[in-house]
């Protein structure tokens with residue numbers, strides 16, 4: 732198990748549509764273990780395989796508060812069905828540094844996915860959990876939450892990011 736580097740915007744690998752998982756074996760289990768380690772180390776509540784540069788439709792999620800222990804959810808080839816309602820709430824992303832913004836998401840969804848052995852399962856997710864699933868499944872399609880905010884906010888973030896990256900570069904070359 733390894734904590735992997737998380738790619739950050741504007742890395743073009745975050746924009747690729749991820750491929751469906753077809754082989755359910757030890758390699759997939761290893762990938763999921765690394766993804767969980769990486770998510771917990773960050774720390775974050777969700778991570779999609781493309782965020783560590785693996786173009787496969789795999790997501791890990793754990794929205795349990797730290798003091799309540801761990802409840803890791805692994806979604807392989809997830810699909811979102813029957814979106815209902817709308818909630819606007821603040822989102823951030825491990826791949827979008829130093830930013831958060833309000834995003835509109837479905838309040839309730841049904842999710843179909845497969846587990847590590849390829850067995851299909853489905854469940855209903857609501858509110859914050861539904862938001863995290865939608866955010867992570869977006870990653871599998873090369874979509875970031877900043878694609879879902881206004882153009883003005885987006886351009887303000889682009890400006891801020893350019894400045895941050897410039898400063899990082901300067902600090903690194905010292």
Ligand SMILES: [Zn+2]
Pocket residue numbers: 823824825826866867870
């Ligand atoms: Zn994200």
